Amino acid sequence: xxxxxxxxxxxxxxxxxxxxxxxxxxxxxxxxxxxxxxxxxxxxxxxxxxxxxxxxxxxxxxxxxxxxxxxxxxxxxxxxxxxxxxxxxxxxxxxxxxxxxxxxxxxxxxxxxxxxxxxxxxxxxxxxxxxxxxxxxxxxxxxxxxxxxxxxxxxxxxxxxxxxxxxxxxxxxxxxxxxxxxxxxxxxxxxxxxxxxxxxxxxxxxxxxxxxxxxxxxxxxxxxxxxxxxxxxxxxxxxxxxxxxxxxxxxxxxxxxxxxxxxxxxxxxxxxxxxxxxxxxxxxxxxxxxxxxxxxxxxxxxxxxxxxxxxxxxxxxxxxxxxxxxxxxxxxxxxx
Numbered sequence: 001x002x003x004x005x006x007x008x009x010x011x012x013x014x015x016x017x018x019x020x021x022x023x024x025x026x027x028x029x030x031x032x033x034x035x036x037x038x039x040x041x042x043x044x045x046x047x048x049x050x051x052x053x054x055x056x057x058x059x060x061x062x063x064x065x066x067x068x069x070x071x072x073x074x075x076x077x078x079x080x081x082x083x084x085x086x087x088x089x090x091x092x093x094x095x096x097x098x099x100x101x102x103x104x105x106x107x108x109x110x111x112x113x114x115x116x117x118x119x120x121x122x123x124x125x126x127x128x129x130x131x132x133x134x135x136x137x138x139x140x141x142x143x144x145x146x147x148x149x150x151x152x153x154x155x156x157x158x159x160x161x162x163x164x165x166x167x168x169x170x171x172x173x174x175x176x177x178x179x180x181x182x183x184x185x186x187x188x189x190x191x192x193x194x195x196x197x198x199x200x201x202x203x204x205x206x207x208x209x210x211x212x213x214x215x216x217x218x219x220x221x222x223x224x225x226x227x228x229x230x231x232x233x234x235x236x237x238x239x240x241x242x243x244x245x246x247x248x249x250x251x252x253x254x255x256x257x258x259x260x261x262x263x264x265x266x267x268x269x270x271x272x273x274x275x276x277x278x279x280x281x282x283x284x285x286x287x288x289x290x291x292x293x294x295x296x297x298x299x300x301x302x303x304x305x306x307x308x309x310x311x312x313x314x315x316x317x318x319x320x321x322x323x324x325x326x327x328x329x330x331x332x333x334x335x336x
Contacts, residue, residue: 040275056272056283059088066176068110075118076288078302079224079231084284085118087111090140090271091284093235094119095222097200100130103154104235105270108143109177115144116151126152130199134158135236135270136213137165143174145185156188157197159208159215163187191217209254211241220261222268226300233266237311240319248319248326255316265305281307
């Protein structure tokens with residue numbers, strides 16, 4: 001099991017996740033996943049929403065989701081050591097420790113100025129941010145990483161497979177910033193299945209869930225402090241595999257891996273709104289409103305183990321359904 005120590009890249013070799021490399025190198029599967037992602041993005045942009053829908057839905061799907069101003073939000077504290085600093089539709093988080101801080105995702109231009117201002121507003125010194133973790137290689141997650149890398153001096157972490165995606169975006173049009181050329185961070189640190197990142201009181205464990213991208217991540221082990229209590233969090237949520245039979249088989253593996261992580265009490269979302277019907281129990285900004293109105297002694301609305309367990313269970317059920325459908329298609333094709 002590899003361990004990434006604070007301020008070093010010293011590692012101990014570990015066994016990789018079985019089958020991951022083969023899946024990631026399947027060009028057909030990667031192309032199918034890219035097409036599916038593009039189709040989902042187009043569907044979100046064309047979705048119908050109501051003015052009465054929650055903010056996280058309006059700012060992620062439908063025509064207003066492309067507006068810049070609706071994405072601009074003030075930062076807010078979720079736990080004593082966790083802050084939301086990003087735009088509305090895709091989340092950037094700061095996890096603080098006395099030994100240095102961690103940033104999760106960077107969003108993209110034209111929101112980086114806002115994120116940097118929000119970091120200062122919460123009282124975090126940018127140079128205290130030691131690591132930036134990229135969930136996966138889509139521009140809405142890594143697009144601000146180059147400027148944040150320069151702003152903080154932090155190490156940037158992504159999977160080897162998704163570093164390839166990130167580097168391939170260099171110079172391509174940024175669809176939210178007037179089609180200006182995309183700037184990408186320098187290739188820094190690779191993380192793989194089972195790697196650990198230890199800093200302060202945080203012992204983070206990385207997991208890969210190929211499908212949405214070849215190196216899509218989720219991270220367990222976040223210790224989230226709320227007064228005298230500490231809650232166990234997870235960032236990202238795995239995901240189904242790529243289209244096709246091999247992708248469906250991988251989707252079941254992803255869901256089984258997610259369900260093997262026990263004791264999760266807080267789900268830290270990468271997007272405010274989750275397709276198709278939002279996050280179970282409410283999205284980021286729905287919970288933020290409840291947090292703002294929280295009275296002394298009330299529970300933190302972001303602590304919701306029951307809905308996390310239900311989400312993980314449903315993901316496995318859905319993955320098995322998709323696999324059965326793909327197996328039936330493959331059987332029908334073989335019979336012809």
